[in-house]
Amino acid sequence: MNAEIVVIAEVAAEGWPAPVSLELIAFAKSLRRNAAEPIRVFLPGIGIGAAAAELARLPGVAVTGIEGESLASYSAEAWKEALAPLLAARNPRFICVSHNANGADFAPGLAVRLGAACITAVEAFRIEAEGPVFSRSILKGKLQMEIVPEAETAVVTLLPGAFRRGDAPSSPMDKAREDGTNTTQNEAVLLPEEFRRKAIPPTGATTLKEKKSEVQGDRAGPPAAEMISVPDIPLKTRPLGLLPAPDEAADLAAAEVIVSAGRGIGGEENIELLRRLASLFSRAAIGASRAVCDAGWLPCRYQIGQTGKTVSPRLYIACGISGALQHLAGMRGSQCIVAVNRDPQAAIFRVADVAVVEELVSFLPLLIAACRKHREGAAEAGR
Ligand SMILES: Cc1cc2nc3c(=O)[nH]c(=O)nc-3n(C[C@H](O)[C@H](O)[C@H](O)COP(=O)(O)OP(=O)(O)OC[C@H]3O[C@@H](n4cnc5c(N)ncnc54)[C@H](O)[C@@H]3O)c2cc1C
Structure with a gap:
């Protein structure tokens, strides 16, 4: 050998x-x-x-x-x-x-x-x-x-x-x-x-x-x-080339805050909660784990990870994401990672700067209300 x-x-x-x-x-x-x-x-x-x-x-x-x-x-x-x-x-x-x-x-x-x-x-x-x-x-x-x-x-x-x-x-x-x-x-x-x-x-x-x-x-x-x-290789398939991603996908690369959905959000209907949270930040975008894209809750251009996008926002909020290595490969360069998961043993907590062990559907409305209050307070103080 x-x-x-x-x-x-x-x-x-x-x-x-x-x-x-x-x-x-x-x-x-x-x-x-x-x-x-x-x-x-x-x-x-x-x-x-x-x-x-x-x-x-x-x-x-x-x-x-x-x-x-x-x-x-x-x-x-x-x-x-x-x-x-x-x-x-x-x-x-x-x-x-x-x-x-x-x-x-x-x-x-x-x-x-x-x-x-x-x-x-x-x-x-x-x-x-x-x-x-x-x-x-x-x-x-x-x-x-x-x-x-x-x-x-x-x-x-x-x-x-x-x-x-x-x-x-x-x-x-x-x-x-x-x-x-x-x-x-x-x-x-x-x-x-x-x-x-x-x-x-x-x-x-x-x-x-x-x-x-x-x-x-x-x-x-x-x-x-x-x-x-190498000489021409006879192939059974023919790659047609690469297509640019739709414009919306570019948002993820430029976003400073990403609110990312995992299977733990429970269903497509709860994506709205994440959108409401994201809307409270400027330059924010929604991301997703592969499980969410595979389930069809979000299109696959939202997928973050090894076979999705690589992102490095200032703040990454992982909602109901277990923290599989393939997901971490796309987001562990984020400056601050906040993870919300009901399982205290979830692997995502190993890379999180802030770990929240909670049920998402009860925690997210409270977080949204607190962020909104903080924003209003800051705006009031600025007047
Ligand atoms: C070759 C290959 C490439 C891959 N590429 C990617 C990739 O690019 N991106 C990617 O994301 N994955 C990728 N995967 C899949 C990856 O291995 C995981 O399966 C996937 O990331 C899991 O997604 P998830 O964390 O959303 O779901 P799960 O692993 O099912 O985790 C759901 C989490 O939600 C928590 N939860 C459940 N209910 C609640 C609740 N009510 N409140 C709070 N928390 C709750 C659970 O405790 C759990 O930790 C790839 C896999 C392979 C084999």
Whole structure:
């Protein structure tokens, strides 16, 4: 078996490496048994030369850009067809993929093609003598499941935001050796939850200029990305391209206050309560968990989270949201999180600045009345 670790990177809409790719590279570096283990970045797409060159400037990685007409729009079929033979030839130890909409789509099929293990939605890992032990949340974040791969190669999908992007420190095993500590001891390699929440800027809020300078900040010699072309891949589906989201969806990105609905609101009829609360703030918008959008209580453009929007308002009011990792991935960059939930054990309280254990339908009218009174008092004082 090759000791190599492969990262499947992505290009953001503006043509720069997607921030999740930098998280994946940092993750891959920490998985190495020692700093000499190579990391290979595969970047599929078209017109990706600039992004590949930017990634090649990162120390300790070799980059292969994979270009082809069939890769112009994302398609699980095309990505699997293009990547599988290249990966089979390298036989890597780990293949790191982002657990975003694309990664969650193609990674399991890729693992099947390669006869590899597939471990999805990984949030953290620790190193044991036999190798990494990965962990992921189950039961809406109330329990952690630990998993080890039993195959030579493992496709691992990493939850966006779970790992600090940028250049990773030396691998956990290197660090343990330097410290003189036993490498078989458990070692947390991810940042503590609280630090992560403050430290990771939401990907959607990063400007083009910032992205460029982050990559250039790691400049180490001339860029040297290898570029290969893949022939046309016959596909069973044809992506028609991307459509812009309706204007209303833009409100969420610009909102300073987001009142977000979870399944705990009980039904579509109670959305009105959230609208009334939001109307008391300027630049406020309504958001939702996936459960609410799946139930049809709000359209899916309101969805916040891993497969929805990433937001970072000044105030995020989570109403009846359990706090599944996939939801947190889209809102944990909020400056202040207020969570209302009747379950004192709800996972959302782990990231909340203010925790309210209450029945929503009785608490929200009281909160609305109190906010209204406060506003009227402030207006009175201003006269
Ligand atoms: C690949 C993948 C991607 C996903 N992407 C997303 C995503 O982008 N965004 C997202 O949100 N989810 C996403 N999910 C789903 C996610 O795992 C959760 O299922 C979802 O977030 C749960 O939504 P919820 O918190 O509203 O509902 P639940 O988990 O059902 O939680 C409801 C909460 O309301 C509380 N509650 C119930 N009644 C009341 C009451 N009367 N008063 C007060 N509190 C009450 C309960 O205690 C509970 O904590 C994804 C899942 C997968 C597998």
